[in-house]
Amino acid sequence: MCSIGFVRSLGFALLPLAVCCIVANVLLFFPGGEIQYVQQERLSRLVWFMMGIGGGGALMFLPAGVFISLGKCTGRCWNESFMMCGLVMAALVGLAGSGYCFVISVMAMLEGPQCNNAQGWSYPFANQGGRYLFEQETWSKCFHPISIVEWNVTLLSILLGLSGLEFIICFLQVINGLVTAVCRPCCYKQDYTLNA
Template sequence: MCSLRRARSLGFALVPLATCCIVANLLLFFPDGRADLVKTNNLSKYVWFFMGIGGGGLAILVTAVSFLSLEQCAKTCGTDTCAMCGSVLPALLGVAGSVYCFIISGLALLEGPYCFTSSGWRSPFENIGPKYLFSWDTWSECRQPVHIVEWNVTLLCIQLGLSTLEFLICTVQLLSGLVHAVCRPCCYTQEYRLNG
């Protein structure tokens, strides 16, 4: 019963993380509050991978709902072990979603924003890698949208942090579910032999 309560707590913890991931990803579509950049497709290609909406958002929400419904599942199937085993697949989905969000956010951060420069619309930092993150004087190369570099760096770092937390939470539940799946039947068998 304790493990089911912990899974429920983890489910509650995932809901705000997933919501924040979705919001951060949506904000990447509107740098400087401008909606016209979506219409003209003047956004980084990685924004269209929906890492925060799909990976760190919807996949995690499905996982959270599964964790929150484990107690009901235990009442239906009659044992905690059955419910905890049932948490393995949702936990795997959560791990996959958080890893996807982390990888794509990291790649987007390395490439830098897509912005208007003296040479037109392009990604001015894509060939220098993460060096631009520490060369603040080069950020002025992006003329439009205003403060696009700060916008992207902040939101992508938020997504990296949130997806890391989501990964840790889902991994804890995955390991807990696997331990219940493997160890509980062994314990029941030993108890049966001792009593028999």
């Protein structure tokens, strides 16, 4: 199989992205490095969906492991077909995980953080369609946690970027698998004609 090196490199690219997603999601639980908001359950509700830990993180280890452990091709058609099917299935799992991380991060970004403001603990930026992202002067509405809007926007932006890259990598493998599945019979047919 011609694309072994390419598939393995995709697997190695997924590993640091998955680890960074996990770290970014864990940091969302500790605004400003403080633990009290987790204990008081004052975090944004969407943080508990663990999009970076589960979707962009742990779930990415499956396709990364499958891509990296890709063995040498034995030359038998059924082995190659089975291997490509497994690679495409692993890539589809990766697409689902990265897609989940991306969608939940977008939703969390649009909703804004839960914070202590003039109305008490609430979501002051909810139902604004994300307009607050472009109106930084409104971020001071949140008294506690300190700089929670900046904290959330930064980490959610990181999650969006990382999950977007993971999605592209897994999509490339799906395309690679489909192209290989279509082109391999042509290669065998041409090989057969040359040998005859």
